[in-house]
Amino acid sequence: MSSWCYESVDAFAVIADPTRRRILDSLRAEPADVGTLVSTLGISQSLASKHLGVLREAGAVDVEVAGKRRVYHLAEDPLPAVLAWVTPYARQWSMRLDHLSTLIDAEAKEQQ
16 A cells, blocks of 8 residues: 555645546536446546545545445535635636727727
């Protein structure tokens, strides 16, 4: 067993892996068990379980026991560090796009 500790991985490392992003995208649409993720994403059960373990330890997904199944879903507040980091950029880009839209509208009105 690896001595690597999930807690040492920051949120950006968690989402750096494309398979984990695909799992998160799938769980964003609806909760799923490992078998569903395996067939939906076309990955092995061991790979799905490994990545779900990383996502669970990072607090990105929660698991509920439903009979013999473990159903995974996005955590209530997944990856807050990523959201905190990207929010100022999203606001700035949004403001710039709004400004561009205003300029385009003004130019269109001038050409009429």
